[in-house]
Amino acid sequence: MDKILTVCPYCGCGCGLYLHVENGSISGVSPSRSHPVNRGSLCIKGWNAHEFVTHPERLRYPLIREDSYLRKVGWDEALGFISSRLKKIKKIHGPDSISIISSAKCTNEENYLMMKFARAVIGTNNIDHCARLCHSSTVGGLATTFGSGAMTNSISEIADAKTLFVIGSNTIEQHPMVAMYIFEAIEKGATLIVADPRKIRLAEFSHIHLRHRCGTDTALLMGIMNSIVAEGLVDIDFVKKRTENFDSFRKILKRYTPDVVEGITGIHADDIRKVARLYAMEKRSMLFYSMGITQHITGVDNVKACANLVMLTGHIGLPSSGLNPLRGQNNVQGACDMGALPDVYSGYQFVKDPIVRRKFKRIWGVNLPEKSGLTMMEMVEKAYKGELKAMYIMGENPLLSNPYSDYTREALQRLELLVVQDIFLNETAQYADVILPAASFAEKDGTFTNTERRIQLIRKATAPVGESKPDWEIICELSSMMGYEMNYRGTYEIMEEVALLTPIYGGILHHRLNTGLGLQWPCPSTDHPGTPYLHRKKFARGLGTFMPVDFIPPDEPPNDEFPMILTTGRIYSRYHTTTMCGRTTVLEREEPEPFIEVNPSDAEKLKIKNRDSVKVTSKRGSIRLNAYITTTVPEGTVFIPFHYSVAPANALTNPALDPEVKIPELKVCAVKVEPL
Amino acid sequence: MKKVEMNPYMLIKGRISEILNLTPDVKLFKVRIDGIKDYLPGQFFMVSLWGAGEVPISVTSLPSDVLEFCIKKVGRVTGEIHNLEVGQYIYIRGPYGNGFPTDIANKRGILMIAGGIGISPLRPLIEWLIKYPKGRQIIFFYGSKTPKEILFLDDIERWRRNGIGVHLTVDMADKKWNGPVGLVTELLKSVNLNFEDAISYICGPPVMIKATVKELLSFSMPEERIVTTLEAHMKCGIGKCGHCYEGSKYICIDGPIFTYKEIVDYALSL
Amino acid sequence: MKPTELILYKDHLSYWLRQLRKERELIGPLRGEETDIVFKSVENIHDIVLDLPAILPTVKEFLFPQYEPMFKYLMTDEVVDLRDNTKRVIFGVRSCDVTALTLLDKFFLDGYKDPFYEERRNETVLISIVCGRPEPECFCAGLNTGPYLEKGFDVQLTDLGDRFFVQVGSPKGHSAVMRFSFLFRKPYKADYEDQYEVFLSSKATSQKRISLEGARQLILSGKVKDDFWRMISDKCFECGGCVYQCPLCTCFTVTDRVFGDIIERVRLWDACLFKGFTRLAGGILPNEERYLRTKRWFYHKLIYYPDALNGFGCVGCGRCTIACPTKIDMASVITRLKVTAGSEG
Incomplete structure (x- = not known):
């Protein structure tokens, strides 16, 4: 029996756990008691993170599609096939006819290599990953306001906060260990404010719960800020010394009086004022948000509004005081940090910046493309139009996670070449020309960066199943086969290159991570101890910028034909497209069937009873599932978890995009619900 | 090995x-x-x-x-x-599991109430009572969703011929059905039996068990002579996996047959 | 039978363990990251941590693993029994865990015998160490489930500084010690005095008192209403941590894994805190309301265990206090239970 310390592969909390290895096979997990995030606890997913690793359905060999069946092939044949096809497509249609989807489930090293592969080997900036669907708004919105798009505090600081304002995050279910600290803070007397249209579990413990209308977050936040200004609660000193552009922001803010905002959001003006006071009058105030803020056509505006709020009150740059986007995937922070994005290299260094480009060119030894690449949704659109010819997807399942699945499916089918590299045959892989078997988190080395910017080592506990290989090895081999030598003795060598090229990771080397429980970026040099909270004394970009924002209603309001608002999300025992937890006995058993939450008064109007089967239709598609009648959702709004391939919520969702970062509006669309 | x-x-x-x-x-x-x-x-x-x-x-x-x-x-x-x-x-x-207690059924009226597939464990009990007749009064109530879903019709006919009072009911009738429509508990009201000196065996879905027990108690049937089966999620059958533990009993080894007296605390929350 | 009592000098510990390791897998407490301690196979005997905190990870997994293959079925219709018969010696076990295992023996081996547990149990020798410094979370002393045991252990060690006071309490323990009797000597008066001193100081530091019997009586008196369990469970994250970490929780589920021509039947730890745990055919969830599940866990430990196994389903190890993200653990729930029931008279 051996026990290997590693990091949980589920959410962004980044809990430390030991994998138990018996006779070369994973036999269990246990939490690390001294870990700064989980302190000896785990959630249901963490406790069961071992089972899927050895699941019989793991992909064990490369497969190539031949007509209707998948032929088992060797690595040389599979990679040779991909290599020659990619080269051919590149030659005929140019490098920008190829796109790469990298993975927030893979390590930093793998994401770095994937972005290097796209830029240096293929010669395109067409690389993106699922952060596009979750926190691209954060990356975009906070880059312009603060200069750095990440959680500003550490998770453990939450315990000492005095006011907690959670907007658009179902924290107990999606970031259980963050919620653990929220409870600790409440126990110590902190005030909890929850803003969420749904009566999520955390709301039961809030001192005030704002159930604003779906998609009115900007207005709500503007209303709170208007109140803060009106009541003289602005941290004038902070605004003067640390920020800029306040005046132009203030002009717009004037319009958002609590009464005006009441009309937009449905939140009583007095409650808006109350929240303004609660949030502003306490110094140790932390603001948390997640998909409820970002997955809108106004995602970036929502984020900017959050940033404005913390600057207005000066609640940033101190312990237990800051703005905290909760990142969803185990390594979505890292995948962004590594530049698996169309406009930046690792460390958010812009591809359009010639100095940056020259730096990367010097180390990589090739000319690099100047133009920003395609975002995830643009890739799908170009594929649909036939302009994009090849897509290489590593560890993602866009068919289930993207909005408007029918469109995505059609787009994928129109590709000349679709490569899917994953640990299981996911829904997207059913359309792949080549499928490459990857090693799971338990079978490789590398690092994950959690939501509090903590870079932690993951360690190989067992040999990869079958002939599967770690993603970084696959990328290296393919790259070398395509004529660009990638030669690393181990992931530590990749991280060394990352450190060389990436200022915020400058001091991150594996041997430093080998003892202790990770380092938090920015960590610019090898003697730097890491940064528990950001923007101390100075914002990453110098001065914080107030960005004027204006309320824009959701793209698809309810109408006569589709009278209800559909909002989507996740549930506690499932994770995303259920590739892993669907193959875990107790997780699969908790909520085996898809459901739609319907408010009792809507249910009465629609004449549906609990557990009745219903048909839900939007402009784009229709699914059937059982009704779960609950007051969790407000009247006129329904909620569907997006995990289920038998009734994919994303068959219905609206692909309308935020104009700036192209995140789709997964949180609001119009539907009709009919009994069956 | x-x-x-x-x-x-x-x-x-x-x-x-x-x-x-x-x-x-x-x-x-x-x-x-x-x-x-x-x-x-x-x-x-x-x-x-x-x-x-x-x-x-x-x-x-x-x-x-x-x-x-x-x-x-x-x-x-x-x-x-x-x-x-x-x-x-x-x-x-x-x-x-324990099986039905047949020893306490001596010379009393016997009431059997089944819902749906709940007839299955009662079937051998009825066959056993027919095999060893002791001059008991045996009445069998059986509720199904529809006439098509009545199980073991041939057996039921044979039981009738062997002197068992059979009463069938359905939730939804079809054109051919001329028997009663409604819950089994409704039929109970009309039965001619000395409930205080009878034993009852119930098997069916939880809601039906709950309703039936309530009905029988209202006829002053003693708690220890209301015998019911309990259904549970089970993985082992031998008292180890823990799934069927309910109200300080393991349904697999202490049951699945209980007298109402044994499970009165739990049964209320059925 | 009074346990055999001996003295082992710490200088001889590694030699002894090395001899034991020649015939058994040696499991011991080793340093993980920072202050973590993990039980795993010992490569280097000198890495074994002797200066241990009171609360160590549970050793339940070595007798009832989180993931345990039961059978292998081959397409030739042949079935292979996969029960593990590895000989193990576990060094550094806590007394509370030893007590828990004596109860698990009753649970797994009375009535239908669970052969998977039985085989592992028979092949495992436990060398437990009496702990002298309880942590704020644990409360074995008041329950007599530790730190000193009179019986139930194979070999019990008390740390006397440069030497261990050794008590041998079972034939397995006897064999593990007596075959190397040249390493041990009879205790002298001074050894007994030292041992008594450690005993007293450990007793003096074990302040936390949690009365499981008091809680049981309160529950049985009917004073604890469902509202209490609702209040207790409202913060439950349904993580299963209390169950997974409890040395006396044994629920499992069974799943079949089809690897081409080979089918493996595996059992996995399960937890009654999950609503799907009691799911019936047709999707009926008898315990859909969270409080019913929390209540069930406490009833199982405080009512069922004493009724059926003559011992509480809690040995005061304090692990649920550490594992629970929102502190719905045995100690704090009992404290709240007394306050609530007390205030209602």
């Missing part, structure tokens, strides 16, 4: 000798098996297919070389069992 025979989780292979399609989703499997001869009405077996899993199923026959299992298709395991054909193998272990 050693001690395999001493492993209580080990399955015994049986050959399916006959399959009867009772309704679209209920089949009767007759399984020829060596080595299992002793079991009581009300006991159950863990029935299994390798690769699918195990499910607890009441035996619906009296002891013989051929065991009968009446199986409704409700999930993955039962679904795969339904795909089996005559001559194929099925794996079982058991018998488990």
Whole structure:
């Protein structure tokens, strides 16, 4: 029996756990008691993170599609096939006819290599990953306001906060260990404010719960800020010394009086004022948000509004005081940090910046493309139009996670070449020309960066199943086969290159991570101890910028034909497209069937009873599932978890995009619900 | 490989000798098996297919070389069992559980109330009572969703001929149905029986059990003579896996047959 | 039978363990990251941590693993019993865990015998160390489930500084010690005095008192209403941590894994805190309301265990206090239970 310390592969909390290895096979997990995030606890997913690793359905060999069946092939044949096809497509249609989807489930090293592969080997900036669907708004919105798009505090600081304002995050279910600290803070007397249209579990413990209308977050936040200004609660000193552009922001803010905002959001003006006071009058105030803020056509505006709020009150740059986007995937922070994005290299260094480009060119030894690449949704659109010819997807399942699945499916089918590299045959892989078997988190080395910017080592506990290989090895081999030598003795060598090229990771080397429980970026040099909270004394970009924002209603309001608002999300025992937890006995058993939450008064109007089967239709598609009648959702709004391939919520969702970062509006669309 | 025979989780292979399609989703499997001869009405077996899993199923026959299992298709395991054909193998272990208490039924009126597939464990009990007649008054109430879903109609006719008072009811009638429509509990009201000196055996879905028990209590039937089966999620059948633990009893080893007196605390929350 | 009592000098510990390791897998407490301690196979005997905190990870997994293959079924219709018969010696076990195992023996081996547990139990020798410094979370002393045991252990060690006071309490323990009797000597008066001193100081530091019997009586008196369990469970994350970490929780589920021509039947730890745990055919959830599940866990430990196994389903190890993200653990729930029931008279 051996026990290997590693990091949980589920959410962004980044809990430390030991994998138990018996006779070369994973036999269990246990939490690390001294870990700064989980302190000896785990959630249901963490406790069961071992089972899927050895699941019989793991992909064990490369497969190539031949007509209707998948032929088992060797690595040389599979990679040779991909290599020659990619080269051919590149030659005929140019490098920008190829796109790469990298993975927030893979390590930093793998994401770095994937972005290097796209830029240096293929010669395109067409690389993106699922952060596009979750926190691209954060990356975009906070880059312009603060200069750095990440959680500003550490998770453990939450315990000492005095006011907690959670907007658009179902924290107990999606970031259980963050919620653990929220409870600790409440126990110590902190005030909890929850803003969420749904009566999520955390709301039961809030001192005030704002159930604003779906998609009115900007207005709500503007209303709170208007109140803060009106009541003289602005941290004038902070605004003067640390920020800029306040005046132009203030002009717009004037319009958002609590009464005006009441009309937009449905939140009583007095409650808006109350929240303004609660949030502003306490110094140790932390603001948390997640998909409820970002997955809108106004995602970036929502984020900017959050940033404005913390600057207005000066609640940033101190312990237990800051703005905290909760990142969803185990390594979505890292995948962004590594530049698996169309406009930046690792460390958010812009591809359009010639100095940056020259730096990367010097180390990589090739000319690099100047133009920003395609975002995830643009890739799908170009594929649909036939302009994009090849897509290489590593560890993602866009068919289930993207909005408007029918469109995505059609787009994928129109590709000349679709490569899917994953640990299981996911829904997207059913359309792949080549499928490459990857090693799971338990079978490789590398690092994950959690939501509090903590870079932690993951360690190989067992040999990869079958002939599967770690993603970084696959990328290296393919790259070398395509004529660009990638030669690393181990992931530590990749991280060394990352450190060389990436200022915020400058001091991150594996041997430093080998003892202790990770380092938090920015960590610019090898003697730097890491940064528990950001923007101390100075914002990453110098001065914080107030960005004027204006309320824009959701793209698809309810109408006569589709009278209800559909909002989507996740549930506690499932994770995303259920590739892993669907193959875990107790997780699969908790909520085996898809459901739609319907408010009792809507249910009465629609004449549906609990557990009745219903048909839900939007402009784009229709699914059937059982009704779960609950007051969790407000009247006129329904909620569907997006995990289920038998009734994919994303068959219905609206692909309308935020104009700036192209995140789709997964949180609001119009539907009709009919009994069956 | 050693001690395999001493492993209580080990399955015994049986050959399916006959399959009867009772309704679209209920089949009767007759399984020829060596080595299992002793079991009581009300006991159950863990029935299994390798690769699918195990499910607890009441035996619906009296002891013989051929065991009968009446199986409704409700999930993955039962679904795969339904795909089996005559001559194929099925794996079982058991018998488990306590079986119906027949000793306390001497010379009293006997009331049997079944809902849906709940007839299955009562069937061998009825056969046993017919085999050993002691001049009891036996009344059998059976509620089904629709007339088409009434199981073991041939047997029921034979039971009638053997002097058992059979009362059938359905939730939804069809054109041919001329019997009563409604819940079993409604029928109980009209029965002519001295409830205080009778015993009742109930088997059916939880809601039906709850309603029936309530009804019987209102007729002053003593708690210790209301006998019911409880259904539970089970993985082992031998008191180890913990799933069927409820109200300080393990349904698999302390039950699945309980008198209402034993489970009064739990049954209220049924 | 009074346990055999001996003295082992710490200088001889590694030699002894090395001899034991020649015939058994040696499991011991080793340093993980920072202050973590993990039980795993010992490569280097000198890495074994002797200066241990009171609360160590549970050793339940070595007798009832989180993931345990039961059978292998081959398409030739052959079934292989996969029960593990590895010989193990576990060094550094806590007394509370030893007590828990004596109860698990009753649970797994009375009535139907669980052969998987039985085989592992028979092949495992436990060398437990009496702990002298309880942590704020644990409370074995008041329950007599530790830190000093009179019986139930194989070999019990008390740290006397440069040497261990050794008590041998079972034939397995006897064999593990007596075959190397040249390493041990009879205790002298001074050894007994030292041992008594450690005993007293450990007793003096074990302040936390949690009365399981008091809680049981309160529950049985009917004073604890469902509202209490609702209040207790409202913060439950349904993580299963209390169950997974409890040395006396044994629920499992069974699943079949089909690897081409080979089917493996595996059992996995399960937890009654999950609503799917009691799911019936047709999707009926008898314990859909969270409080019913929390209540069930406490009833199982405080009512069922004493009724059926003559011992509480809690040995005061304090692990649920550490594992629970929102502190719905045995100690704090009992404290709240007394306050609530007390205030209602």
